[in-house]
Amino acid sequence: xxxxxxxxxxxxxxxxxxxxxxxxxxxxxxxxxxxxxxxxxxxxxxxxxxxxxxxxxxxxxxxxxxxxxxxxxxxxxxxxxxxxxxxxxxxxxxxxxxxxxxxxxxxxxxxxxxxxxxxxxxxxxxxxxxxxxxxxxxxxxxxxxxxxxxxxxxxxxxxxxxxxxxxxxxxxxxxxxxxxxxxxxxxxxxxxxxxxxxxxxxxxxxxxxxxxxxxxxxxxxxxxxxxxxxxxxxxxxxxxxxxxxxxxxxxxxxxxxxxxxxxxxxxxxxxxxxxxxxxxxxxxxxxxxxxxxxxxxxxxxxxxxxxxxxxxxxxxxxxxxxxxxxxxxxxxxxxxxxxxxxxxxxxxxxxx
Numbered sequence: 396x397x398x399x400x401x402x403x404x405x406x407x408x409x410x411x412x413x414x415x416x417x418x419x420x421x422x423x424x425x426x427x428x429x430x431x432x433x434x435x436x437x438x439x440x441x442x443x444x445x446x447x448x449x450x451x452x453x454x455x456x457x458x459x460x461x462x463x464x465x466x467x468x469x470x471x472x473x474x475x476x477x478x479x480x481x482x483x484x485x486x487x488x489x490x491x492x493x494x495x496x497x498x499x500x501x502x503x504x505x506x507x508x509x510x511x512x513x514x515x516x517x518x519x520x521x522x523x524x525x526x527x528x529x530x531x532x533x534x535x536x537x538x539x540x541x542x543x544x545x546x547x548x549x550x551x552x553x554x555x556x557x558x559x560x561x562x563x564x565x566x567x568x569x570x571x572x573x574x575x576x577x578x579x580x581x582x583x584x585x586x587x588x589x590x591x592x593x594x595x596x597x598x599x600x601x602x603x604x605x606x607x608x609x610x611x612x613x614x615x616x617x618x619x620x621x622x623x624x625x626x627x628x629x630x631x632x633x634x635x636x637x638x639x640x641x642x643x644x645x646x647x648x649x650x651x652x653x654x655x656x657x658x659x660x661x662x663x664x665x666x667x668x669x670x671x672x673x674x675x676x677x678x679x680x681x682x683x684x685x686x687x688x689x690x691x692x693x694x695x696x697x698x699x700x701x702x703x704x705x706x707x708x709x710x711x712x713x714x715x716x717x718x719x720x721x722x723x724x725x726x727x728x729x730x731x732x733x734x735x736x737x738x739x740x741x742x743x744x745x746x747x
Contacts, residue, residue, distance in 0.1 A: 442474035445648065448485040449477055450499040451583065452674050453602050454689035455522050455629040458655030459498050460669045467654050471647035484553070486515060486632060495637050496648055500554035501627035501726070505707060508726055509715045516638060516728040517699035519631040519649055521656065524620055524692035527558060528605050530590065530613040531597035538567045538616045542574045547586035547598035551579040555586075558619060558626060559599045561710035566622055603677050603685045610681070626707050630699065638728055646731050649697075650740060656693050657744045695745065696736050699727040 445468065449456050459477055462468060468475030477498075480488060485497035486504060504515040535541065541563075549555035556579065563569040571577055578595055580586045586598040587608060597616065600608050609615060631652065633645055659666050663686060670682045677685070704723045712718035735741065 440472060442469060443472055443644070444474045444476070445496070445644070446476045446478055446494055447648070448480045448483075448488045448494045448497040448499075450480050450485045450497070451601070451629075452479075453526065453583075453629075454670070454674075454685040455526070455602075455693065456498060456673075457659050457666055457669060457689065458521060458652050458693065460655075460673050461658050461666060462651040462655035464669050464672065465655075465658060465665065467651045467658075468647075470654075471650050473647055473651065475648075475651060484550075489515060489632065489634055495633060495641070495644065497632050498629060499632055501630045501632070501704065501707065502552070502554045502557055502711075504630075504632050505627075505704070505711060505718070505721070505726060506552065506715065509708075509711065509718045509721050513725055514634050514636070515632055515726075516635050517627060517630045517704070517726060518633055518638065518645055518728050519652060519697040519732055520627045520694070520699045520703070521629040521631075521652065521697045522689075522692045522694060523625040523628055523700060523703045525554075525558065525624060525626050525628045526602040526605065526688060526692070527555070527599060527619045527624075528608075529559070529562070529597055529599050529616045529619075530605075530608040531616050532590070532593075533612070533614050535596060535614060535616070538563070538569070541597055541616075542569060544596035545576040545578050545594075547580040547589045547595040548577045549579065549583060549586060549599065550581055554626070554628070555583075555599045555601070557711055557714065558624060560713055562617065562619060562622060562624065564713055565710075566617070602688060603674060603681050606681050606684045607677075624710075625703050626710070627699065627703050631697075633728075635728070638731065642731055646735060649731060649735055652697065653695075653735065653741055654744060656695065656697070659693060660690055660695075696732065696741050698729050698732050701727050701729075 447459060449459060463475050463477045484503050485499040488494040488497055501517055507515055548559045560571045563571050563575055569575050580589050583604050586600060587604050589595045590598040638645060666686055667682055701723055704726050708718045708721050708723055
């Protein structure tokens with residue numbers, strides 16, 4: 396083939412050469428296209444941000460903290476974060492729409508149902524063991540000696556308040572607010588401070604403050620766990636409409652909690668490192684005790700228990716008589732946890 400050159404020279408190209416050039420161009424374009432596609436598909440998928448509100452600094456919140464610190468959520472398309480709710484009850488964050496999922500005791504959810512607001516449900520309960528004891532000054536020898544005395548109970552109407560009322564009345568025959576004055580002290584550590592300063596005669600404390608109280612030499616009058624008290628203690632709470640409209644989000648978060656629990660149970664070093672980050676001020680001995688006492692209480696498959704909720708409603712009926720008529724089946728929503736278990740997800744984690 397011959398082509399005219401503007402400068403009068405001849406540029407000679409054979410048909411074979413033209414074919415080779417065209418073939419090279421096509422192959423180069425295909426290679427470039429494949430490289431671009433690979434880069435596109437290799438790019439990390441956009442993670443969905445999810446912030447969880449939580450209500451306490453006890454060891455049973457470890458699975459959440461571990462899931463955040465170990466970035467477990469990235470496996471399930473979540474950019475997971477956790478925020479301490481402080482004086483705001485986590486369930487209020489659900490009601491305002493600030494957060495779709497919270498981790499808290501079920502007290503707020505159950506009392507909402509008791510008064511007729513039934514939009515919250517428990518989709519999981521990490522543990523029903525409450526790790527709580529009643530401590531007093533050394534001169535008080537028994538729970539019965541608290542008659543006429545003052546007991547610190549944490550936040551008004553919250554978990555400690557509800558369980559102390561139940562234990563005093565049902566286990567020891569003392570009527571709260573008549574035989575024993577209950578003083579809401581707010582944050583858990585404030586109950587310990589009130590006992591140390593003599594503001595109260597006794598205080599109910601959960602882990603890790605329970606170990607701090609023992610170490611300080613206060614008398615342990617009663618262990619609620621030894622008394623057989625079970626409660627939907629550390630629970631995953633959502634709005635009913637979230638389960639209906641976005642079950643996939645709830646499922647992915649529950650997988651984070653299940654995997655966080657697995658890491659808690661199988662990797663002590665990682666768990667203690669997370670404890671140190673979140674439970675500031677607790678020394679290594681307290682963190683070790685918290686780990687050892689919490690580990691066996693965490694459920695590998697954290698179903699919300701209908702029976703435990705029924706028992707808790709019975710406890711609350713001492714304060715709210717209408718709790719006896721509250722339908723516990725409307726409080727628990729086990730379907731998503733069942734789906735996760737049926738899929739073999741938990742068995743695969745623990746290699747059972």
